[in-house]
Each structure stands twice: as structure tokens, then as C-alpha cells.
Amino acid sequence: MITTTTVEWAPGRTVTLRHLRGHRSPAVLLAHGAGVDQDHPLQVAVRDAIAAAGFPVVTFNYPYKEEGRGRPDRADVLLDV
Template sequence: MRHSAQQIETPRGPARADTDLPIGPVDTLLVLGHGAGGDVDVPDLLAVRDAVVSAGVGVIRVTQPYRVAGRRAPAPAGHLDEAWRAVLAALRERHSAVSRWVVGGRSSGARVACRTAGVVGAAGIVALAFPLHPPARPERSRADELATGLPTLVVNGDRDPFGVPDPGPSVEVVVRPGERHDLRLDPAGTAAVVRDWLRARGWAAA
């Protein structure tokens, strides 16, 4: 695995991109964002990185500008989306030989990826712990954010207080037993779901 890290300027301040690439040519890059108050080194994101890099897919974990600046309170959705779009534009220029981009993340990062997937030209979406609604507020559903028309994998725990989305025409939902919102019970199992989903589309090596 080849690792590098760099800051990327955005209209909302510098973001950070941690890039891990397999040895050899890379056809697919998976770009992942973090949760609202979290970082990109949480167990599920690291496990996904290890599993898919081993299958020939590059992974870039993006830290939003507000977290780079040391703040825990998340920026407004519009600011998150703006920074994410700027990061993806810079990454596409830097990795111009890559033919396929898959976007995703956990919780808030999954929402950002869904909202911007069409604009950044993503081929698919990986949504870990997608927060369907605020805890105990099922009437405030965010299900419409998943309706991108792109192939989408949702991996949620059956004990997630933020709810579990329903599958749709292009949305596959895998429910992990015993897991809560942090998906910490079995990170390797969650990562295997993501790797196998990418393989089923021919986006990762068998």
C-alpha cells in the first residue's frame, strides 16, 4: 500500500486528503468522508480502506476543513458540499488516469457524498451508517438524499438510533446485526460487504 497525505485548498479552508493506493495501476478510486464530529481514522473507514486496497481499489479519506481547523461542530451542509466538490475537482486533476470514481463516507460524510454524487461525476456511492433521520425523529426522513439514480450501497446497523433506510431501485441496503451507528462491532465484516459490492460491479479485483 502506498500512502500519501496532502492539504487541498477549498473555498471553506484547507481540507486534507489521505491517499492509499495499491501497487500497480488503479482504475477505481473510492473517496470517503467522515462523520459529523469524527475523523477519517475510525475503525470502519480504516477497515474499508484495507479491504478495498487489497482488492486493487485506491482509497482517499477526506477530512473536511472544519475538522482540519480543529472544530468538532460540523459546518452547514452547503459548506460541506462546497468543500467536497472542490476536493473532488482537485483529486480528479491529480489522478487524471483513473477512469472510475466512487464516493461515500460514514454518517454525515455519506450524506455529503449522496448530495454531490451527480455533480462530481461519481459512478456509485458507498454510504456507511447513513443517518436516515435524527434519533427519535422518524418524521424528519432524509431518504430523498439516497435517490440519486446511481448504484448505491448502504451499510447500517440494526440498532442504529438514526434508523435504517429502505432499499430502492438503485439502492442496496445491508443491515449488520448488533451494530449501532458507529459500526464498531465488526469493522472487517462491514469492509467485506463494501469490497464484495465493488467486486460484483467489476470495480474491484476478485
């Protein structure tokens, strides 16, 4: 089961997290690459495979994808998220 949560990471700026529970550790934080988002078929396949192996996994969209922009944010913004 996927849990979706919206998190405010800076005033007025949010990102969407998707979390799949697992019984093993550590949890895996899976970031998407430039040009795709957390719902891209490859990202979903990797996420689901990690979860099927029993690991909790969290995916998220970087702000530029969340806000519908095509160009990635500066590195400091990406790291802040």
C-alpha cells in the same frame, strides 16, 4: 503506501487528503461521518479493505474536523469540499 496531501479548497482553508493507490477502477472517495475523522479506526479499516481489493481510495477530513471544531459545517460548505 499512503500519500498525504494538503489541499486549499477556499482561500485560507485547507483539508488533508490521504490516498492509497490501486490497480482497479473506479477510484473510491470515502467521506467520514459526523463525530469522527478519516483516522477513526472504522474509517481506516474500510479504507484499507477497499485498497486491499485493488481500488484506489481517497479519504479526507471535512473542514470542521480539520479545524478542530465539533459541529459540522453547513451542507453547502460540506459539498464545496
